[in-house]
Amino acid sequence: MAGSILCTSVAVSYAWMYVEQKKLLHEFETHKPTDGILTKLSIPRIGLRAVVIEGTSSRSLLLGPGHMTGSAIPGSNGNSVIAGHRDTFFRHLPRVKTGDAIFIFRSGKRFHYAVVEKKVVQANDISVLRASKGNQLTELTLITCYPACFIGPAPQRLIILAKLVGY
Numbered sequence: 364m365a366g367s368i369l370c371t372s373v374a375v376s377y378a379w380m381y382v383e384q385k386k387l388l389h390e391f392e393t394h395k396p397t398d399g400i401l402t403k404l405s406i407p408r409i410g411l412r413a414v415v416i417e418g419t420s421s422r423s424l425l426l427g428p429g430h431m432t433g434s435a436i437p438g439s440n441g442n443s444v445i446a447g448h449r450d451t452f453f454r455h456l457p458r459v460k461t462g463d464a465i466f467i468f469r470s471g472k473r474f475h476y477a478v479v480e481k482k483v484v485q486a487n488d489i490s491v492l493r494a495s496k497g498n499q500l501t502e503l504t505l506i507t508c509y510p511a512c513f514i515g516p517a518p519q520r521l522i523i524l525a526k527l528v529g530y
Contacts, residue, residue, distance in 0.1 A: 366467075371438055376425065377451075379425075379460070380425050380426060380451060383426050383427075384413060384414065384426065384427050384452075386484075387401065387414035387416075387426070387427065388412065388414055390414075391403050391468075395419070400510065401414055401469075402414065402415040402430065402436075402437045402438070402467060402469045403415070403416075403467070403468040403469075404428055404437075404445065404466070404467060405465070405466040405467075405468065406456075406459060406463070406464075406465050406466075406467070407463075407464055407466075408458060408459055408460070408463045408464075409456065409458050409459060410455070411452065411453075411455065413427045413428055413447075413452050414427050415427060415428050415430050415445055416428065416429045416430070416467035417429070417430050417431065417432065418430070418431075418432050419431050419432070419434050419446050419470060419482060419529070424446065424447065424451075425448075425451075427447075427452060428445050428446065428447035428452050428453065428505075429445065429446050429447065430443065430444070430445055431444035431446060431447075431492070432446070434492065434504075435494075435501075435502075436469075436522055437467045437469055437503065438467050438469045438470070438472060438474040438501075439501070440501050441500075441501065441502070442478070442493065442494055442502040442503075442504055443501075443503050443504070444491075444492055444504045444506065445460075445501065445504070445505050446505075446506045446507065447505070447506075447507050448507065448508070449507045449508040449509065449511045449517065449521075450511070453505070453507035454511060454519060454524060455509055456505065456507050456511075457509075459478055459481065459523055460478065460481070461478050461479065461480065461481060462477060462478060464478075464479070465477075465478065465505075465523075465525050466475060467503065469499065473529060474501075474527060474530060475527070475528050475529040475530065476503045476525035476526060476527055476528065476529045477525055477526060478523055478524070478525045479524055479525060479526050480522075480523075480524040481521070481522070481523055481524075482511060482521075482522050482524075483509050483519050483520070483521055483522070484499060484515070484519065484520050484522055485518070485519060485520075486508075486518055486519060486520055487518070490506055491506065491520075491522045491524075492504070493499045500526075501526070501527035502524065502525065502526055502527070503524075503526075503527075504522060504523070504524055504525075505522070505523040505525075505527040506520055506521070506522055507520065507521050508520060508521070509521040517522070
């Protein structure tokens with residue numbers, strides 16, 4: 364009985380997340396391109412297309428990848444940090460390779476990033492959140508728990524660092 368309740372709870376959570384993300388993607392597609400309200404993240408190698416939520420609270424990360432408040436706005440100068448759960452939106456992030464394309468769509472513009480580094484750090488390593496060196500450098504940092512198949516709170520974080528290469 365307890366197992367059935369837990370499985371049902373997880374299924375309902377995933378269904379809700381899927382429906383809400385579909386609504387956000389639809390809203391992204393139908394908004395005026397210059398309103399700048401929504402940001403879409405796309406990683407072709409892993410088939411990811413998701414609207415980025417502002418903030419990294421538990422509720423935010425249930426709806427989609429979350430932009431870390433205080434980091435640069437995606438597509439602007441600085442280090443933009445986006446976190447996601449390893450078992451939902453970022454479940455295939457370990458398959459990303461150096462050189463892979465990552466796209467950010469915001470305010471009617473497309474920002475093309477290329478992956479320059481992939482590393483695993485301890486959960487308490489906050490060096491990946493640092494601001495970019497030089498005020499004209501545009502970076503994108505993606506973070507998820509690692510290893511992806513770990514049961515319980517994962518002890519490490521997978522970090523994908525990308526640099527802006529074009530528009």
